[in-house]
Amino acid sequence: MLVIGELINATRKKVRQAVIDHDLDFLQQLAKKQDEAGAHYIDVNVATGAGKQEKEIEDMKWAVQGLRKVTQKPLAIDTTSLEVMQAGLETHGPGAMVNSASAETGRLEPFLQLAREYDCLCVALPVSDAGIPKDVAARLEISKQIVQAAEKEGFPLDRLYMDPLAFPLGVDDQSGTITLQTITALKEEFQVKTTIGLTNISHGLPQRGLLNRTFVTLAIYAGLDSAIADPLDRGVMSSVLAAEAALGRDPYCGKLLKAFRKGQLVP
Amino acid sequence: MSRMEELATAIIEGDAAGIKGLVQKTLDEGSEPEDILSQGLMQGMEVVGKRFATEDMFIPEVMLCARTMHSALEILRPLLEAQEKKLQMKGKLLLGTVAGDIHDIGKSLVEMMFTANGFDVVDIGVNVSADAFVDAVKQHEPDVIGMSALLTTTMPAMAQTVEAIDSAGLRQDGKPIIIVGGAPVTEEFAREISADLYGENALEGVDVTKKALGL
Numbered sequence: 001m002l003v004i005g006e007l008i009n010a011t012r013k014k015v016r017q018a019v020i021d022h023d024l025d026f027l028q029q030l031a032k033k034q035d036e037a038g039a040h041y042i043d044v045n046v047a048t049g050a051g052k053q054e055k056e057i058e059d060m061k062w063a064v065q066g067l068r069k070v071t072q073k074p075l076a077i078d079t080t081s082l083e084v085m086q087a088g089l090e091t092h093g094p095g096a097m098v099n100s101a102s103a104e105t106g107r108l109e110p111f112l113q114l115a116r117e118y119d120c121l122c123v124a125l126p127v128s129d130a131g132i133p134k135d136v137a138a139r140l141e142i143s144k145q146i147v148q149a150a151e152k153e154g155f156p157l158d159r160l161y162m163d164p165l166a167f168p169l170g171v172d173d174q175s176g177t178i179t180l181q182t183i184t185a186l187k188e189e190f191q192v193k194t195t196i197g198l199t200n201i202s203h204g205l206p207q208r209g210l211l212n213r214t215f216v217t218l219a220i221y222a223g224l225d226s227a228i229a230d231p232l233d234r235g236v237m238s239s240v241l242a243a244e245a246a247l248g249r250d251p252y253c254g255k256l257l258k259a260f261r262k263g264q265l266v267p
Numbered sequence: 268m269s270r271m272e273e274l275a276t277a278i279i280e281g282d283a284a285g286i287k288g289l290v291q292k293t294l295d296e297g298s299e300p301e302d303i304l305s306q307g308l309m310q311g312m313e314v315v316g317k318r319f320a321t322e323d324m325f326i327p328e329v330m331l332c333a334r335t336m337h338s339a340l341e342i343l344r345p346l347l348e349a350q351e352k353k354l355q356m357k358g359k360l361l362l363g364t365v366a367g368d369i370h371d372i373g374k375s376l377v378e379m380m381f382t383a384n385g386f387d388v389v390d391i392g393v394n395v396s397a398d399a400f401v402d403a404v405k406q407h408e409p410d411v412i413g414m415s416a417l418l419t420t421t422m423p424a425m426a427q428t429v430e431a432i433d434s435a436g437l438r439q440d441g442k443p444i445i446i447v448g449g450a451p452v453t454e455e456f457a458r459e460i461s462a463d464l465y466g467e468n469a470l471e472g473v474d475v476t477k478k479a480l481g482l
Binding site: 010048169170206 | 322375
């Protein structure tokens with residue numbers, strides 16, 4: 001399971017302020033903590049909404065440069081803007097993650113081309129200009145368009161992380177099962193990987209940690225390969241390791257025991 | 268418990284299955300539709316809004332309360348209209364996500380919170396062009412226009428929509444009120460594009476709107 005650390009995101013207030021103030025130390029600490037907690041990629045979203053796009057490009061370059069100094073982990077460049085993406089990847093060098101492509105106008109081929117050019121993994125959301133597809137069949141249909149575009153662009157499918165879309169259970173009590181069914185169907189239909197924005201699922205409900213780790217366990221069983229999550233949440237990280245061990249994906253329970261020795265497992 | 272208290276409780280408990288029967292029974296006993304609404308159902312909604320604000324109730328529960336309210340209004344709305352009385356809601360909110368942006372969850376929460384607080388909400392969907400907003404304002408004559416944008420790349424569309432509404436002459440003396448929100452949107456940005464209000468989240472959106480309307 002590939003864990004993409006979600007904490008450096010300008011929709012979070014403190015991060016937003018740090019980006020505006022160019023408080024590099026704040027972002028670097030967040031990156032280091034997520035690295036040490038076991039994140040494989042560190043997500044970077046600097047969209048503060050203050051200033052023009054040129055500002056976001058500058059902020060992305062600044063953040064990527066600064067974060068690369070304190071972590072060996074590759075970064076996930078998180079933006080909907082092609083220009084910001086390009087700037088982030090250029091600064092980063094090969095081996096980052098593109099977060100994310102979609103089937104919206106201008107978000108598909110150009111993003112896949114960049115991902116190929118910079119030797120990246122690519123997250124893709126099955127959404128289109130028509131909106132967010134509500135059911136499994138509609139999500140698969142748009143996923144198919146994305147897979148076909150990836151094939152056409154020569155982007156390897158085993159580096160394409162399709163997001164089945166996870167939405168708050170609080171808003172739609174069926175959204176969890178739709179996500180799980182979509183994961184299974186994506187893995188059956190295409191030779192792609194899958195990832196989800198995990199913490200969406202528990203938005204607006206109490207005891208979010210309980211829901212997050214229960215859902216990630218179910219999703220791993222359904223075929224989830226990666227999650228965009230909070231790596232500092234020991235409960236979730238422990239459940240990921242436990243689920244992988246339980247499903248026979250952790251030879252000699254090696255990863256589970258290594259985390260135990262580091263004191264990272266919670267009961 | 269009085270019949271009005273019973274109605275309020277049915278809203279608070281989200282008794283979507285039982286509410287129509289209870290409303291009908293209260294009508295049969297001779298109560299006026301507008302009293303059922305203002306002294307019964309709305310009282311319940313007030314409690315729901317307060318309990319949600321203190322995290323004593325959660326989104327799915329509030330959704331069920333809103334659905335229960337909708338069911339009750341299916342009976343009351345035609346009766347009130349027959350009496351040529353306007354439905355005494357707190358106001359009408361026209362709500363949409365701006366052009367180029369397809370996010371709808373935040374908008375759904377806003378819809379729910381305004382409904383729960385006694386507003387009549389018209390949701391015109393996602394990826395709504397400035398022209399479509401203008402047409403909808405003409406058609407629905409709202410008291411409040413709510414715009415959502417979840418991306419920094421679609422925030423400019425918010426500015427364009429405000430501009431289009433103004434240049435169509437549809438906002439006079441600050442009416443209708445325009446409120447904006449969404450993850451990357453800030454109070455500063457709201458001022459910059461001359462929106463009237465900004466809501467940090469759905470509930471704050473309701474609060475600032477109620478204040479602006481003098482409620």
